[in-house]
Amino acid sequence: MNRIRNLLVANSDKLHHIVIAQYKRADYSIGEEENFHWAIVVLEKIAVGEEFKGPCYQVFDRHYNDERGIQWNLFNKPVSLDKTEKSLGGISIGTIKRKDLDELDQILSNHLPVVKFAGWNCRDWVMEAIGLMKAKGWIPHEITEQAILLPALRAASAASHEAKRPRIVLLEGGTTDTWRFGVNCASSSQAQILES
Secondary structure, eight states: OHHHHHHHHHHHTOEEEEEEEEEOBTTBOTTOGGGSEEEEEEESOOOTTOOOEEEEEEEEEEEOSSTTOEEEEEEEEEEEGGGOTTEEEEEEEEEEEGGGHHHHHHHHHTOOOOOOSTTOOHHHHHHHHHHHHHHTTSOOSOOOSGGGTHHHHHHHHHHHHHHTSOOEEEEESOOSSOOEESTTOOSGGGOOEEOO
16 A cells, blocks of 8 residues: 555656647748747647657637627646647746646636737737646746747747657746746757657
8 A cells, every 4th residue: 555655646746748839820831939829738648759748728719790799718728739730839947746737727728818908919828827837836037028939939839840740849047138948048949858
């Protein structure tokens, strides 16, 4: 019995990567990452030969030709980044212990999309979600604006395009002025790509 309890405790401390996943759009492709669709995906595994899959949180807008106008909706369900041609990988911005996944689900599921200014979109919702996760200690970086993430997202989309499957870039250290991608890397061309 103690062996089973110890196994459960060990598994509760297993770390999962918190990833900003990006998806190309019909009018935008590689090199235009600032216009991509963004989502939060919590990867269950990053291992050679494994799919990039896990719980996904994202918002979409629906356009109606009546009094409803534009409506934003939150979707949260498991996804596999490998199962869509639109996926151009993403960046790992933090980690969370398995035992905290229910709390993360509660926080993100209750953070409904509310338009705060003209032009507000899915990327703004992701930035709000990053702030909520940072407050819990799951995001170690100071990510204060979308532009900070773009070099790493560009590295991920280029690596994904070249590999013909999603690739995840590991975001480490830095400030709003100097970000490093991977270990001792100074540019997105030297980004550490997490293989699957």
